[in-house]
Amino acid sequence: MAVTEQKIAVEAAAESRLELLSREVMEAERQTKENLSGGYYIRLAEEADGQRELSEPFHEEVRQEIQSMKKASSNLRRAYLGTAALADELEVRLGQAGSKRRRRRTAAPANSVIDMEEEKIRHFAQGINFYKLALVCVIGSFAGVIVEMLWCLVWNGYLESRRGLVYGPFNLLYGIGALVLTLLLYKYRNRSWQLSFLGGMVVGSAVEYVCSWAQEMAFGSRSWDYSNMPFNLNGRICLQYAVFWGILGVFWIKDLYPRMAKLILRLPNRAGKILTWAMVAFLIVNSIVTLTAVFRWSERLAGEEPSNAVEAFVDRRFPDERMERIFANMEFS
Numbered sequence: 001m002a003v004t005e006q007k008i009a010v011e012a013a014a015e016s017r018l019e020l021l022s023r024e025v026m027e028a029e030r031q032t033k034e035n036l037s038g039g040y041y042i043r044l045a046e047e048a049d050g051q052r053e054l055s056e057p058f059h060e061e062v063r064q065e066i067q068s069m070k071k072a073s074s075n076l077r078r079a080y081l082g083t084a085a086l087a088d089e090l091e092v093r094l095g096q097a098g099s100k101r102r103r104r105r106t107a108a109p110a111n112s113v114i115d116m117e118e119e120k121i122r123h124f125a126q127g128i129n130f131y132k133l134a135l136v137c138v139i140g141s142f143a144g145v146i147v148e149m150l151w152c153l154v155w156n157g158y159l160e161s162r163r164g165l166v167y168g169p170f171n172l173l174y175g176i177g178a179l180v181l182t183l184l185l186y187k188y189r190n191r192s193w194q195l196s197f198l199g200g201m202v203v204g205s206a207v208e209y210v211c212s213w214a215q216e217m218a219f220g221s222r223s224w225d226y227s228n229m230p231f232n233l234n235g236r237i238c239l240q241y242a243v244f245w246g247i248l249g250v251f252w253i254k255d256l257y258p259r260m261a262k263l264i265l266r267l268p269n270r271a272g273k274i275l276t277w278a279m280v281a282f283l284i285v286n287s288i289v290t291l292t293a294v295f296r297w298s299e300r301l302a303g304e305e306p307s308n309a310v311e312a313f314v315d316r317r318f319p320d321e322r323m324e325r326i327f328a329n330m331e332f333s
Helices: 002-014 017-038 040-048 056-098 111-121 130-156 172-188 193-219 239-265 269-301 309-317 320-326
Strands: none
Touching: 017 040, 017 056, 040 056, 056 111, 111 239, 130 172, 130 239, 130 269, 172 193, 172 239, 172 269, 193 239, 193 269, 269 309, 269 320
């Protein structure tokens, strides 16, 4: 008997304030339902049947009760979503803490650890700010090219350029994808992987579609076409790659982003800011030169001769052979 009472006491003590309040809310909902059944419902049914005529003040009282319950429902919905999110994050953090001993040295650090270290040293790229996003874009632009070139080598047996800019192994499609994934999935970094998967599917597919559309509108060219794949949308995106984007979303925010953030943490504040601005300037200039070179390439393919000294210089600096090596998969319509 004493053991049972002790167990009940422990369980009662373990109940949080939120759990106790939720029980009170459930009881209040039950009492409200009983009051409506024994009061408003009967009187309104009698009026609908013609047995009695209710006053306008009573109708106004009912309307106010309806508005009150709608507000309560809205508040409870927000409380439910918020509490579910807290429980999910706490469970994920518990799993991270429990798996610490089992982690290999090569394993990615937990996002919660990155958050703590950034706050501790007041790092210049703390959280989600301009510096963090700019560095993520730069690193993503570089890493994406390397990974896809290696993938091409393994899958096809040869190396082929996957660059998107004329200078250096950079492709802004990967950089923008990494930036958008980080920006939109950051709030779920300490949440369960299912949210990251869905977010990755939506975000990655949207970025891929917009980039394909923008390239075709600007230059009349495409760098990929999924028209022959099932469940595609205008050949710009398809279900298979949407799933890949979802997997990448999980892999990105749970593994690649914390590794990248840990790398960024090693940059001193002053030197890190200077390096970030230098890389941003480099990518901007690189993008302008790339747009100019691709535009002239499309004009040359259409048989247009250079009309000024700048276009002639671009033709000499970026002839067709060089552009074909850089943009191996670009096709003009």
